[in-house]
Amino acid sequence: xxxxxxxxxxxxxxxxxxxxxxxxxxxxxxxxxxxxxxxxxxxxxxxxxxxxxxxxxxxxxxxxxxxxxxxxxxxxxxxxxxxxxxxxxxxxxxxxxxxxxxxxxxxxxxxxxxxxxxxxxxxxxxxxxxxxxxxxxxxxxxxxxxxxxxxxxxxxxxxxxxxxxxxxxxxxxxxxxxxxxxxxxxxxx
Amino acid sequence: xxxxxxxxxxxxxxxxxxxxxxxxxxxxxxxxxxxxxxxxxxxxxxxxxxxxxxxxxxxxxxxxxxxxxxxxx
Amino acid sequence: xxxxxxxxxxxxxxxxxxxxxxxxxxxxxxxxxxxxxxxxxxxxxxxxxxxxxxxxxxxxxxxxxxxxxxxxxxxxxxxxxxxxxxx
Numbered sequence: 001x002x003x004x005x006x007x008x009x010x011x012x013x014x015x016x017x018x019x020x021x022x023x024x025x026x027x028x029x030x031x032x033x034x035x036x037x038x039x040x041x042x043x044x045x046x047x048x049x050x051x052x053x054x055x056x057x058x059x060x061x062x063x064x065x066x067x068x069x070x071x072x073x074x075x076x077x078x079x080x081x082x083x084x085x086x087x088x089x090x091x092x093x094x095x096x097x098x099x100x101x102x103x104x105x106x107x108x109x110x111x112x113x114x115x116x117x118x119x120x121x122x123x124x125x126x127x128x129x130x131x132x133x134x135x136x137x138x139x140x141x142x143x144x145x146x147x148x149x150x151x152x153x154x155x156x157x158x159x160x161x162x163x164x165x166x167x168x169x170x171x172x173x174x175x176x177x178x179x180x181x182x183x184x185x186x187x188x189x
Numbered sequence: 190x191x192x193x194x195x196x197x198x199x200x201x202x203x204x205x206x207x208x209x210x211x212x213x214x215x216x217x218x219x220x221x222x223x224x225x226x227x228x229x230x231x232x233x234x235x236x237x238x239x240x241x242x243x244x245x246x247x248x249x250x251x252x253x254x255x256x257x258x259x260x261x262x
Numbered sequence: 263x264x265x266x267x268x269x270x271x272x273x274x275x276x277x278x279x280x281x282x283x284x285x286x287x288x289x290x291x292x293x294x295x296x297x298x299x300x301x302x303x304x305x306x307x308x309x310x311x312x313x314x315x316x317x318x319x320x321x322x323x324x325x326x327x328x329x330x331x332x333x334x335x336x337x338x339x340x341x342x343x344x345x346x347x348x349x
Contacts, residue, residue, distance in 0.1 A: 003327070004328050005327055005328070006325065006327075006343065006345065007275060007278065008279070008346045009279065009282075009286075010246075010279060010283075011275070011276055012347075055293045056290065056294060059286075059289050059290055060290065063286060063290075072347060073346065076347050077347070136222075139220070143220065146256060146257065147260065159255065159256060160244075160245075160246040163245060163246025163252070163253065164246055164247075166252055166254060167224075167247050167290065169222065169224045170227065170230065171293065174229050174294040177229055230294075230295070232301075233300070239280040239284045239308075240276075240277075242280065242283055242284055242287065243276070243279055243280040248283070248284055249291075
């Protein structure tokens with residue numbers, strides 16, 4: 001089970017009312033390499049991965065939900081109090097006519113989230129390599145959003161999230177090493 | 190935190206064709222993040238203070254890589 | 263919620279965020295280094311410190327963790343204080 005703490009993982013701030021940036025951030029909300037996909041990918045793979053790395057998948061998967069909440073907070077703050085006209089100018093008219101300013105799991109281009117974004121092959125190496133790739137793709141996506149953003153407070157939060165991808169990738173690489181070790185072989189001697 | 194030149198960037202010059210309409214980018218850069226070079230993390234890795242760890246996004250100083258738009262003038 | 267939050271709220275919250283962040287980082291490290299007793303010792307120190315900070319925070323600013331006692335016998339405090347995306 002999970003319980004809730006009434007706090008963000010990192011203090012999210014944004015400097016300006018800028019719905020265009022909110023649109024870009026939807027890539028990390030409901031996009032292929034976004035935080036929702038990450039959380040669902042790792043928590044689902046837990047059930048069939050070797051015991052030695054279940055803890056890691058559980059903890060990183062849980063952290064991804066904390067990241068999802070940070071992205072949601074950024075989108076919320078960037079669109080809060082924006083008028084329909086401001087949303088239209090930001091390219092969010094199509095979003096508005098379906099959702100008003102409600103958040104929704106779609107990517108920056110408005111494509112809705114699909115489970116086809118994630119993989120579960122059941123093969124531990126295949127799944128961990130997928131996870132490493134997912135972290136590098138999410139890191140790259142944060143870089144491209146930072147490149148498009150001129151909001152210093154927002155970029156501060158995005159840099160935090162980008163750095164987390166680096167650490168997660170490191171841990172998944174270590175997980176590959178752990179499950180590759182020939183421990184049974186050692187016991188023979 | 191330090192925002193100096195990071196060792197975690199590489200660049201290349203894309204081939205320039207005669208009929209490429211955009212003014213050429215002299216350098217196309219990409220990131221080679223710290224996790225590529227560290228291997229299995231050894232014990233007693235250097236750490237940031239708690240508040241700097243939060244600010245940078247990692248407890249471990251060797252994993253820190255500040256990112257900014259490389260094309261910004 | 264219409265009341266605005268004090269500077270202390272943000273300062274106290276950030277202190278907790280920093281301490282919990284160290285816990286997250288140490289937990290991921292220990293997931294792949296489960297026999298590093300030095301890291302376990304540091305994790306335990308921060309875990310106790312986090313508990314202390316959260317208890318103090320909750321007495322000043324309202325509930326942070328699910329399942330801590332509701333101090334006010336007449337009002338359910340969990341839904342009184344603002345939510346993380348609002349502050």
